[in-house]
Amino acid sequence: MEVDKIIAALHPLERKVLPILRETSSFEKIAELTKLQKVEVMRALQWLQNKKIISVKQKLQEKIDLDENGLKYRDKGLPEKTFLQLSNKPITLDEIGKRSNLSKQELSISLGILKSKGAIEIKKERGILISITNAGKNILNKGFPEEDFLKKKFPIGIFELNNEEKRIFESLKKRKNIVKLNIIKIINAELTEIGKKLTAQKIDSKNIIDRLTPSIIQSGEWKNKKLRSYDVAINVPNISGGKRHFVSQAIQYSKRIWLDMGFKEMTGPIVESSFWVFDALFTAQDHPVREMQDTFFIKNQKYGKLPEKKLVNAVKSAHENGGSTGSKGWQYNWKNEEAMKNVLRTHTTNLSARTLAGLKKSEIPSKFFAVGRCFRNEAIDWSHLFEFNQTEGIVIDPNANFRHLLGYLKEFFRRMGFEKARFRPAYFAYTEPSVEIDAFYPVHKKWIELGGAGILRPEVTKALLGEEIPVLAWGPGFDRVMMDYYDINDMRDIYKNDLKQLREMEYWMK
Amino acid sequence: MPTIKINKKVFEKLVGKKLPLEKLKDRISYLGTDLEDVNENEIVVEIFPNRPDMLSEEGFARAFSSFIGVKTGLKKYNVKKSGHKVIVDKSVSMRPYTTCAIVKNLNFNDEMIREIMQIQEKLALTHGRNRKKSAYGLYPLNNINFPIRYTAKDPNEVKFRPLGLEKEISAVKVEELHPKGREFKWVAEGWKKYPFFIDGKENIMCMLPYTNSHHTGKVDETTKEVFIECTGTDLENVKQALNIIVTMLADMGGQIYSLDIIYPSKTITTPNLNPEEMKVDIGYVNKILGLDLKENQIKTLLERMGFDYKNKKALIPAYRTDILHQIDLIEDIAIAYGYENFIPSIPNLSTISAEDKFEIFKNKIADLLSGMGLIETCSYHLSNKEQQCSMMNTNLSLIELENSISSDYNILKAWNIPSLMEILSSNKHHEYPQKIFTIGTIFKKNPKSETNIEEDERLAIAIASEKTDYTEIRQILDYLFRSINLKYEITETEHDSFITGRVGRVIVNGKNVAYIGEISPQVITNWELEMPVTALELNLTELFNTISK
Structure with missing residues (x-):
């Protein structure tokens, strides 16, 4: 039963290889007899071994092969044969050189x-005169055994040589580039007990269907076969499929959280006048964040337009003297020009400022969120990028308080997967009290x-909303x-776009 | 934000209590300072820019000590009259304000001198906006003769030996020869005259905003009494700076003396350490914090932050520069209450959510494309002219950044296909076919827009493979438009990045919305690619506006 099951699962390659294994265990021989390619044989052997039908043994063997x-x-x-043939009549060494193609080296070796074999006699008259001896003639008649050796089938293992051949091999080994020894991997596949049982059965490939095809289905051939x-x-x-970038996946998830919590989405420009990025958020015009080393400014569209005058004046007086909020303000002369300077937004809070400025009374209370790209003028390294993603939220609610702020944040981070969040005091120009989230x-x-995070300062809400409502x-x-x-671990990897990584990256499964 | 290093032993002595390390770490974080490092000998903290009074060991220890309840409430500083005068000349219009003081009974050591230098620098960097708004100087009192004049002079007519230089030089050379002159000459841009302090015997005490003179301005261990000047463009700012410096010196054991500053139109006496008053509305405090604090609790909490509370008013120490509005007191009450003690809560507030319609549209497009086996990529918005133009064989008008640190990223993208070409170029060793897309913002000049820059969201697709051709990219576009039930037409066009005769303009409702075609072999070679590339770039903003009408 066991054996039948195995036979039923045999791959066509296995079916070809298996019967041969009764005759030989040599890999080379299997390839020769099955007429399969070596990779195919290798795959078949691998599979058969996995099924414990055979055991594959590899050993390293020295094999003799012919060199150049x-x-x-x-x-x-x-060369010595050529040499000896030419010495049939007395002849000078130079003459042999001329009449043969032998190199100087070959001449002297010959x-x-x-x-040493006593096949020639050498006389020194008119140069070097060479003539064949009787022993030499004998050798010519019998032939050189080395030549027979060279005609054997290579590569060949040393253990396959007889004593005479071994002697010839040793002498040829001393000569230049005639024979060489290679280390060769010898693969042997021995049938296991199961394998032997299996090969005793008839392994039939005619009644087995490998791939189901439309014609097999149509003809009904499958009914009579296995x-x-x-x-x-x-x-x-x-394999890999098309997919969203992992940043998009994560952003989608975070958006989902805010939407689930009843927030409306805000979107808006990336290039923004300083008015919306800084001034509307009570960031004094000489605040260091507004300097070149922190914020990107635009060279060839340096200025944008300011919004309606009423709003500009409200923001201006908030800066100069606190306006009608009871605040002292920053006590300086606020300038239009500084507020008109275009920048790449340093946070998405410009969107919140715009939302507050455009909010109707009837829309209070309400909650808004944004997820967007922000910028800071920074050199790139593993922990710094000039672009980053921020998630922004505001709650406009006459009854909102500091504990609610912590509540919303804790819930957001809990859903993002952080069970523990803590809040520490912090400083931002436009919120009070301010919070750092860990x-x-x-x-x-x-x-x-x-x-x-924080509660927007009265100087901000009064100027933008026209009234002092707590805005978280x-x-x-x-x-x-x-x-x-x-x-x-390296921030730069977020924008590396290595396709292998993108193809294989884990999907955001929250 | 400035970071300061504090000697832990000195700190503990000033605080009046030694805390275990973990407790110390915890309390520093909850006071509203960022703890960078703490070990046996040293505490390194980052001070938020709204609290310049904590930039010195003394100031930080003062705040910490009351926060942990050792020395709470408003700290009293006794100011005696010195009887000396500083006369302000109207010529100092470029830096019109000064406040001055004298502190005696000092006992400096090496470390204290270093500390004084540190606070002067850090304070000038933050509170003084890198000396532009204000800067400060200290002088041993015994070298100075009163009355002192604060006056502006033509630097060509003044000679003195700046602190740290070997010999007397003309003041006009300070910007060239003195390190502080080189560092801060931007502050004095456009000045014809420079402000100087000159003592009763016509000795130059300092040149602003650069350096003291060697003769009068070198404080060392033998100095027991100092004269302090703060100068700047804002009177409130220089008053605050002086208050911060003198209270620090008083905490080192010094006795503060005031001077009369005689302005052309008025006379003021500095320093003035009288606390300011601010009304505290208990209802407002509890409403903002979501607590139910009683008046005596609020009093205790304010005292923990170095304030006093009397007659429903907070008395604000003269060195606090950050209390603009009652809301600032509320934050301090919250810090004293302990952020860790607030119980987070979500109110039962029903609001209806809404995802932005265009965001939904973009997402649907991206989902369709990934369903077709395309991989979404994600790139920066910044690029450079070479990638956007030269390598693409085109010449576009680009929005340039004024001040980018990196020349690889000094413009805003005008289109997205170059980003995809860059990605293909860096993925040559990976398996083909490579089918990628991105949706990103592009920027171009437009005087009609509020910022004079128009931003559009564009989809770009690129396919690199042996067999890709116009048909393949066209099929994608076609499938996309069929899926969103939109009719379009394509007209022949010219585009230098594409092969002539194999590039089309896609038109929807009469509006040009996309380019589509086979990328020219020259552009492919520019990017060191060896595969055919087909691409399209589709303006989603335009498309969305057209179909939303």
Whole structure:
């Protein structure tokens, strides 16, 4: 039964290889007899071994092969043979050189060999005069055993040689580039007990269907045959599909959280006048964040337009003397020109400022969010980028208080996967009280800063909304949360776009 | 934000209590300072820019000590009259304000001198906006003769030996020869005259905004009494700076003396350490914080932050520069209450959510494309002219950044296909076919827009493979438009990045919305690619506006 099951699952390659194994265990021989390619044989052996039908043994063996000169002498004969043939009549060494193609080196080697065999006689008159001896003639008649050796089938193992051949091999080894020794991997496949039982059965490939095809279905051929069983546990090659970038996946998720909590989405420009990025948010015009080293300014469209005069004046007086809020303000002369300077937004809070300025009384209370790209003028390294993602939120609610601020944030981060969040005092120009949010990373066992939040200052809300209603606001960075989820350590990897990484990256499954 | 280093032993002495390390770390964080590092000898903290009074060891210890309940309430500083005068000349219009003081009974050591230098620098950097708004100087009192004049002079007519230089030089050379002159000459841009302090014997005490003179301005361990001047463009700012410096010196054991500053139109006496008063509305405090604090609790909490509370008013120490509005007191009450003690809560407030319609549209497009086997990529908005133009064989008008640190990223993208080409170029070793897309903002000049810059969201698709051709990219576009039930037409066009005769303009409702075609072999070679590339760039903003009508 066991054996039948195995037979049913045999792959066509296995079916070809298996019967041969009764005759030989040599890999080379299997390839020769099955007429399969070596990779195919290898795959079949691998599968058979996995099924414990055979055991594959590999050993390393020294094999003799012909080298460059060996190949030449096999085809054209040994140089000493040519030499000896030419010495049939007394002849000078120079003359032999001229009448043969032998190199100087070959001439001197041949001379040495033939002399040691007593095949020639050497006289020194008119140069070097050489003549064949009787022994030499004998050798010519019998032929050189080395030539027979060279005509054997290579590569060949040393253990396959007889004593005489071994002697010839040793002498050829001393000569230049005739024979060489290679280390060769010898693969042997031995049938196991199961294998032996299997090969005793008839392994039939005619009544087995490998691939089901439309014609097999139509003809009904499948009714009389067996469909081969597969190894369903086998590994298969990777494939990959189209997919959203992991940043998009994470952003979608965070948007979902705000939407679930009843927030409306805000969108808006990336290039923005300083008015909306700084002035509307009570950031004094000489505040360091408005300097070149922190914020990107635009060279060839330096200025934007200011909004309606009423709003500009409200913001101006908030800065200069606190306006009607009871605040002292920053006590300086606020300038239009500074507010008109275009910048790349340093936070998405410009969107909140715009939303507040455009909010109708009937829309209070309400809640808004945004997720967007922000910019700071920074050199790139593993922990700094000039672009980053921020998630922004505001709650406009006459009854809102500081505990609500902490409540919304805690809930957001809980849903993002951080069970523990803590809040520390912080400073931002436009919120009071201000909060820094830390989340606890269980893997690293430490608190990580995720960004800021607070209640908008009265100077901000009064100027933008026209009345002093508590507005809860936050804008934590988003990249760190994402890097944690995807286990990215170098921020630059977020925008690396390595296709292999994108193809294989884990999907955001929250 | 400035970081300061504090000697832990000195700190503990000033605080009046030694806390275990973990407790110390915890309390520093909850006081509203960012703890960078703490070890046996040293505490490193980042001071938020609204609290310049904490930039010195003394100031930080003062705040910490009351926060942990050791020395709470308003700290009293006794100011005696010195009887000396500083006369302000009307010529100092470029830096019209000064406040001055004298502090005696000092006992400096090496470390204290370093500390004084540190606070002067850090204060000038933050509170003084890098000396532009204000700067400060200290002088040993015994070298100075009163009355002192604060006056502006033509630097060509003044000679003195600046602190740190070997010999007397003309003041006009300070910007060239003195390190502080080189560092801060931007502050004096456009000045014809410079402000100087000159003592009763016509000795130059300092040249602003640069350096003291060697003769009068070198404080060392033998100095027991100092004269302090703060100068700047804003009177309130220089008053605050002086208050911060003198209270620090008083905490070192010094006795503060005031001077009369005689302006052309009025005379003021500085320093003035009388606390300002601000009304505290208990109802407002509790409404903002979501608490139910009683008056005596609020009093205790204010005292923890160094305030006094009397007759429903907070008395604000003269060194606090950040209390603009009652809301600032509320934050301090919250800090004293302990952020960790607030119980977060979500109110039962029903509002209806809404996702932005254009965002939904973009997402649907991206989902359709990924369903077709395309991989979404994500790039920066910044790029450079070479990638946007030269490598694409085109010449576009680009929005340039004024001040980018990196020349690789000094313009805003005008289109997205170059980003995809860059990605293909860096993925040559990975498996083909490579089918990618991105949706991103592009920027172009438009005087009609509020910022004079128009921003559009554009979809770009690129396919690199042996067999890609116009048909393949066209099929994608076609499928996309069929899926959103939109009719379009394509007309022949010219575009230098594409092969002539294999590039089309896509038109919807009479509006040009896309380019589509096969990228020219020259552009492919420019990017060091060896595969055919087909691409399209579709203006989603335009498309959405057209179909929303």
